[in-house]
Amino acid sequence: MRSSQLADFLKKNTLLNEEAAADVASAFKVVKVNRNQVIEREGSICGHFYFINKGCLRLYEVDKKGNDITAYFAFEDSFITSLASLITQQPSRDILISYEPSELMVIDRTSFFNLTERYAPFRLFYNKTIEFAFIHAQMRIYSFLGMEGIDKLKWVLEHEPMLLTRVSSKAVASYLGMTNSTLSKLKAKL
Template identity: 60%
Template structure:
């Protein structure tokens, strides 16, 4: 757990302008958890009241469409943060599931503690707004790029912008992130290998 705490402190140091004393105080608000593969952290139909930092492993945010297909919106690997952000902000029932895609070590902060910390640590608010801006931009890029791209180009985009996903994540989950079937993804990967 100590190694995980060091990662959280380092992440806060690298991504905020907080001094070391404030980093220690803020880090103390996060609770450490070990989660098993496929453990559900947030569930469709419930209100999200937590924010997560991944120190080891991978979390996956997805929803299930009317046909029962999983549509992956985001993966969070080591040294990244995630939440069912729409529900977290609006405090309305979530459409998403947030699960541990791999056995993971995470830190969790409650929504109440997170927002209360803005008063004590104004730099945290700046960090949060930057996170929201990045999440919006990334989401818009994925929507616009993916809507106008052929499957092979979507795969190339992920290879260029998020290569760790292809090495770490199951092809079924990557396919749901790319908006295609697993068999289509396998064919496209094979086609790309032929051209190399």
């Protein structure tokens, strides 16, 4: 099906040769999901990695007051999972949902880590992905702690502009830690 998209991605973003990239990609299965379909549930143990061929996934949790707190959005040609649960094999605080109708490439945890053992360039790619996720999360936390709302919005414009064109204002507000009405007022100031 569309494992060639993943193979092409791996050829461009790893040191895997064409044959190895095709072998890694062939271990993933194509899954189509509808808009708002829950992929990983809060309280469950995450057992899969997801590569997005088409669409958008959202990783978030719901706080004690019932408010959504969005951690991350992933678009085409990117990986996403409930990483803390996947690594620790503890129940997840996260919910992973399809924000748009999406076509995913899915692999189970065991198969994924077997591939990282079999192919050193794939393991290196995984390590770099984890490092990027950590750095991105830390940048976002530190940046957002001291920022005014308008500066948070400017940060998104600079670092993640696709959010403002593909994601609802309510979801972007959840990502920025503000209300939708505050975000609307800030957008009007730009």
